[in-house]
Amino acid sequence: MNPRLEINYCTQCRWLLRAAWMAQEILTTFETEMGEVALVPGTGGVFDVRLNGELIYSRKEAGRFPEAKELKQLIRDRIAPDKPLGHSDRKEPV
Structure with missing residues (x-):
């Protein structure tokens, strides 16, 4: 089964563009x-x-919008743990 992502956004707040950008x-x-x-x-x-x-x-739980980088990491960790994300990858502690 291919993964399905849902972005539930507020129409009253006019967050469609933000949701669409994140989907892209x-x-x-x-x-x-x-x-x-x-x-x-x-x-x-x-x-x-x-x-x-x-x-x-x-x-609401986080108190802010997600950054694209962190959302990509959350998704990657669940559906493709070995996939490199390039500049969006976590930096390893030194």
């Missing part, structure tokens, strides 16, 4: 690994990201 980043990074990215309109300041139904990021 994910689809570009995970061209062969990702099965689907869905944009799910919501209300009440929501910006949640779910992978195969599992909540992997919540703007």
Whole structure:
């Protein structure tokens, strides 16, 4: 089964462009690994990201929007742990 990512965004807050940009980043990074990215309109300041139904990021819980780099890392760790992310990869501690 190919992974399905959902980005639930607030229409009242006009966060569609942010959600669409994030979807583009994910689809570009995970061209062969990702099965689907869905944009799910919501209300009440929501910006949640779910992978195969599992909540992997919540703007309300984190108190901020996700950075593309961290979202890519969260997704990679679940669907393609060996995939290098180039400049978006974590820096190893020295």
